[in-house]
Amino acid sequence: MFEITKRFTIEAAHFLPLVPDQHPCANMHGHSYVVEVSVAGELDEYGWVMDFAEIGSVFEPIRTLLDHRLLNDVAGLENPTSEIMSQWIFESMRPNVPRLAWVKVSETATSSSTYRPG
Numbered sequence: 001m002f003e004i005t006k007r008f009t010i011e012a013a014h015f016l017p018l019v020p021d022q023h024p025c026a027n028m029h030g031h032s033y034v035v036e037v038s039v040a041g042e043l044d045e046y047g048w049v050m051d052f053a054e055i056g057s058v059f060e061p062i063r064t065l066l067d068h069r070l071l072n073d074v075a076g077l078e079n080p081t082s083e084i085m086s087q088w089i090f091e092s093m094r095p096n097v098p099r100l101a102w103v104k105v106s107e108t109a110t111s112s113s114t115y116r117p118g
C-alpha cells in the first residue's frame with residue numbers, strides 16, 4: 001500500500017464568527033494556507049497510485065473558489081476553522097478522487113488540522 005501527497009498553497013482571509021469578541025481570530029486576518037491532499041492505494045500499470053497532475057486538476061476549481069477570497073463568503077465555510085476547511089476540501093474532492101485518504105490544512109507553520117473519515 002502506498003500513500004502519495006500533493007501540496008497546494010492558498011492565500012485567503014477569514015475571521016472566526018463564533019469565538020468571543022476578544023479572541024484575536026474574531027478579527028479579519030489572512031493566512032498563506034498550505035493544503036495537503038493524500039491518496040492511498042496500490043500501484044497501477046504506470047507504477048503510481050495516481051498522477052500528481054490529476055490531483056492538481058481536481059484541486060484547481062477549489063483553488064479558484066478559495067484563493068484570494070474571504071473564506072467566510074464561501075458556502076459551507078461560514079465558520080472557516082482549519083478543521084472545517086479540511087473536511088470541506090475532503091468532501092469537495094472525494095467524488096473525483098475515490099481513494100482520497102486525508103486532507104490537511106495548515107494555517108501557520110505551527111498549526112494544522114487533518115480530516116480523515118472514520
Ligand SMILES: Nc1nc2c(c(=O)[nH]1)N=C([C@H](O)[C@H](O)COP(=O)(O)OP(=O)(O)OP(=O)(O)O)CN2
Pocket residue numbers: 025029080081082083107108110111113
Ligand atoms: N483548533 C483550532 N484553533 C484555532 C484555529 C483553528 O482553525 N482551529 N484557528 C485560529 C486562527 O485562525 C489563528 O489565525 C491561527 O491560530 P494560531 O496558530 O494560534 O496562530 P498564531 O499566529 O498566534 O500562532 P503562534 O505560532 O502560536 O504564534 C486560532 N485557533
Ligand SMILES: [Zn+2]
Pocket residue numbers: 014025029030031107
Ligand atoms: Zn486565522
